[in-house]
Amino acid sequence: xxxxxKASMVGPSRVGKTTLLTAVLAETESxxxxxxxxxxxxETTEVRVRQNRKELRRAIESxxxxxxxxxxxxxxxxxxxxxxxxxxxxxxxxxxxxxxPGGWLDPAKRAQVPQAKESWAECERHITESLMLxxxxxxxxxxxxxxxxxxxxxxxxxxxxxxEASARKWARARNRPEHRDEPAVLLLAPLKCxxxxxxxxxxxxxxxxxxQLVREKYKTIVGAVQEEAKxxxxxxxxxxxxxxxxxxxxEAEWVEVDDDGDRTLDFRGHYRFREIPPEVRPKAAATVMxxxxxxxxxxQDAAEQRRADAARGVxxxxxxxxxxxxxxxxxxxxxLFGEALANRSTRLSxxxxxxxxxxHQEELTAVLKRMAQRPADERVxxx
Numbered sequence: 001x002x003x004x005x006k007a008s009m010v011g012p013s014r015v016g017k018t019t020l021l022t023a024v025l026a027e028t029e030s031x032x033x034x035x036x037x038x039x040x041x042x043e044t045t046e047v048r049v050r051q052n053r054k055e056l057r058r059a060i061e062s063x064x065x066x067x068x069x070x071x072x073x074x075x076x077x078x079x080x081x082x083x084x085x086x087x088x089x090x091x092x093x094x095x096x097x098x099x100x101p102g103g104w105l106d107p108a109k110r111a112q113v114p115q116a117k118e119s120w121a122e123c124e125r126h127i128t129e130s131l132m133l134x135x136x137x138x139x140x141x142x143x144x145x146x147x148x149x150x151x152x153x154x155x156x157x158x159x160x161x162x163x164e165a166s167a168r169k170w171a172r173a174r175n176r177p178e179h180r181d182e183p184a185v186l187l188l189a190p191l192k193c194x195x196x197x198x199x200x201x202x203x204x205x206x207x208x209x210x211x212q213l214v215r216e217k218y219k220t221i222v223g224a225v226q227e228e229a230k231x232x233x234x235x236x237x238x239x240x241x242x243x244x245x246x247x248x249x250x251e252a253e254w255v256e257v258d259d260d261g262d263r264t265l266d267f268r269g270h271y272r273f274r275e276i277p278p279e280v281r282p283k284a285a286a287t288v289m290x291x292x293x294x295x296x297x298x299x300q301d302a303a304e305q306r307r308a309d310a311a312r313g314v315x316x317x318x319x320x321x322x323x324x325x326x327x328x329x330x331x332x333x334x335x336l337f338g339e340a341l342a343n344r345s346t347r348l349s350x351x352x353x354x355x356x357x358x359x360h361q362e363e364l365t366a367v368l369k370r371m372a373q374r375p376a377d378e379r380v381x382x383x
Contacts, residue, residue, distance in 0.1 A: 003094070003327060003330050003331035003334050003335070004080070004094040004095060004096040004327075004331060005093070005094065005095050005096070005131060005292060005295065005296055005328070005331055006095075006096050006097075006098070006126055006129050006130040006131060006327070007095065007096070007097045007098070007130050007131060007132040007133075007134060007288070007292060008097070008098040008123075008126055008127040008130040008132070008133055008134065008170070009021075009097065009098065009099055009100075009134045009135075009136060010105065010127070010133060010134070010135055010163050010166045010167065010170075011102055011105075011135060011136035011137070011159065011163065012102040012103075012105065012138075012157065012158055012159035012162075012163075013101060013102035013103045014102070014138075015102060015136045015137070015138045015158075015191060016136065016138070016191045016192060016243055017099050017102070017136055018048070018052055018077075018099060019052060019056075019243055019244075020136055020189070020191055020241065020243055020285065021049070021079055021097060021099060022049050022052045022053060022056075023241065023243050023244075023282035023285035024285045024286065024288045024289060025039060025041070025049060025081065026280075026282060026285070027282055027285045027286035027289075028286055028289040030286070031286055031289070031290075031371060031374065032083070032367070032371075035367050035370070036085060036086055036363065036367075037083050037084065037085060037086065037363070037364065037367045038083075038084055038085075038086050039081055039082075039083065040081065040082045040083075040084045040092060041079075041080070041081050042080040042081075044077075044078075044080070045078075045079045045080050045081060048077060048079070049079075056244075056280065060273075060277065060278050060280070063273060063276055063277070063278070064272075064273075065244075065247050065271045065272055065273050065278075075100070075101065075115055075119070076098070076099075076100045076115075076119045076122070076123060077098075077099040077100065078096055078097070078098055078099075078126075079096065079097040079098075079099060080094065080095075080096050081094070081095050081096075081097075082094040082095065083095075083364060083367060083368070084364075085363055085364065092335075092364065093296070093335055093336075093364055093368060094331075094335070095289075095292055096126075097134075097288075098123060098126045098127065098130070100119070100123055101116070102159060103116075104116045104119075104120060104123070105159055105162035105163065105165075105166060106159070106162055124169070127166060127169065127170055127173075128169060128170060128173035128174075129173070129179075129327055129328075130170065131182065131183050131184060131185065131292065131295040131328065132184075132185045132186075132187055132288070132291060132292055132295065133166075133167060133170045133185070133186050133187070133225075134187045134189060134288060135163060135167070135186070135187065135188050135189065135218070135221070136189050136190075136191050137158060137188060137189060137190040137191065137214060137218070138157065138158065138190075138191060138192065138267070139190040139191060139192055139193045139195075139196060139210060139240065140192055140195070140249055140252060140267065140269045141154055141157045141158060141267050142154065142158070142190070142210065142213045142214065142217065143195075143196060143206065143209070143210060143213065144249075144252035144267070144269075145267075147254075149254075149265055150254050150265055152264075152265075153254070153264055153265040153266075153267070154217070155217075156259075156264060157266070157267055158217065160217065160218075160220075160221070163221060164220060164221045164224055167186065167221050167224055167225050168224045168225070168228055170225075171184075171186075171224065171225040171226075171227075171228035171229040171234065172228045172229075174228075174229050174232065174234065175228055175229045175230070175231055175232055179328070180231060180232045181232075181302065182299065182328045182329070183235075183294070183295035183296075183298050183299055183328075184229065184232070184233070184234045184235070184295075185234070185235045185236075185237060185291050185294075185295060186222065186225050186234055186235070186236045186237070187237045187239060187287070187288065187291060188214055188218055188222075188236070188237070188238050188239070189239050189240070189241050189287075189288075190210060190214060190240040190241065191241050191243050192242075192243050192244070192247075192249070192269070193210065193240045193241060193242055193243075194242050194243075194244065194245060194246075194247055194248055194249070194274075195248055195249045196209075196210050196240075197240070197242070197283075197379070199283070199378070199379070200242050200245050200281065200283045201245065201246070201274065201275070201281070202248065202274070207240070207379070210240060211238065211240075211381075214238065214240075215383075222236055222383070235291075235382060236382065236383040237287065237291060237380065237381070237382055237383070238380065238381045238382075238383055239284050239287040239288075239377070239379065239380045240284060240379050241282065241283065241284045241285050241287070242281070242282055242283040242284065242285075243282055243285070244280055244281075244282065245279075245280060245281035245282050245283055246273055246274055246275060246278040246279055246280055246281060247271045247272065247273055247274060247278075248271065248272060248273075248274045249269050249270070249271055250270050250271060250272050251269075251270040252267065252268075252269060252270075253267070253268040253269070253270060254266070254267060254268075255267075255268060283377065283379070284377040284379050284380060286374075286377075287376065287377060287380050289371065290371055290372065290374055290376070293368050293369075293371040293372040294372040296332065296336070296368055296372075297368055297369055297372040298372075299328060299329070299332050300332060300336050300365070300368075335364075336361070336364075336365055336368075
């Protein structure tokens, strides 16, 4: 298996996970502009992102926005992206982000889908190996529930029970000895926040109420993570995201539906473009890549400190034991401490090529640090 720095999303169906990833990649490309480093997608990831962008472009051209027309995940999808020097075929810094249908979180629904049963063990393994657990939240479901019946439906629509179970497993894995000194970030990301903020073309002034509701509804999830990871530190980051930046929620419709014999409410948001022609401008989506880069840089700093504090032989022995069971430190050593370049250099006799390889490594590390140190969007908070 290729070494990479892993992240996973845990959220219900129709929350907009696939579109969120498209926004994350778009904002990351903007962050990298002029750096000489490109965001490179593997072929499968490029096809998925291109399809999502095509569907959004069709909506823009028609000047009618229908969120339901932007298709979500139909199966497990692993987004493989890397930071790579422009025009360079040498190893970059790879990240893999797991996406899958939100219904798979529900064990009862998962049992009815053959593909889910076949793939779930692999999904869970990726989740437990992830540096970041990204929890997308449908902001409109939280904010537009006003009657008692609507508020009762919120927990099911957000999948809070299933999200908490996955978050607890993730935190438990992060607290195991082989992962305890790795970085860990729980990122709560309300999506489709355009209506509630006034800092990206909208007129909303409900940022405080959104923050309060997220704290209230996700308090037990944050508490479960902190309980399971009591012997280590987990950063909790709150990042409300404008997924599109050019749409407004016009009507919140609550529809009675039959859920396995239980009568409950489903939420359907009706949106429209706030301007013609629309200009897509996501906001705060780059927080995801920024936090991943912070994880890698903090791990690099920790590893460098070990190298400085320990005798070389003792350190290498300890590192060898880590690599037997831990993907993060293996990836870190391979991509940021020269193992990939050293392996290549053993086959090369040219001193110039070796010097170029060292410079390539320094350039990638410098970009990682710039992205990690980039000021957070003013919406973003660490809890």
